[in-house]
Every structure is written in structure tokens, then in C-alpha cells.
Amino acid sequence: MHVTLLTLIAALVGFAVGVYASHVGDLTFYEASGVGTVGAVTVFTAGMMILDYIREQ
Numbered sequence: 558m559h560v561t562l563l564t565l566i567a568a569l570v571g572f573a574v575g576v577y578a579s580h581v582g583d584l585t586f587y588e589a590s591g592v593g594t595v596g597a598v599t600v601f602t603a604g605m606m607i608l609d610y611i612r613e614q
Contacts (some may be wrong), residue, residue: 563604571597 575593
């Protein structure tokens with residue numbers, strides 16, 4: 558359940574970061590998609606590290 562919710566949040570953050578980068582950074586679609594992907598991977602990785610830490614406690 559937690560991983561599914563974390564994946565959904567990461568996808569939404571990646572989408573929001575991509576749209577923001579497209580409008581503010583004057584990036585093309587492909588560049589903004591790359592920025593959004595990096596944002597999603599970062600949020601997912603940080604979330605998994607937090608879940609791992611919580612499970613160990």
C-alpha cells in the first residue's frame with residue numbers, strides 16, 4: 558500500500574515539475590520531460606529511503 562501511494566505521489570510530482578520547467582524554464586517538451594523524470598525518480602528514491610528507515614525503527 559505504501560509503495561503504491563509513493564509511486565502515485567512521485568508520478569504527480571514529476572508531472573508538476575515537468576510542467577513547471579516547461580513554462581518557467583522555456584524548455585522544449587523533451588527537455589521538460591527529462592526534468593520531470595528526474596523529479597519523479599528523486600521523490601521515489603527519497604520516499605523509499607524514508608519507508609526503509611521507518612520499517613527498521
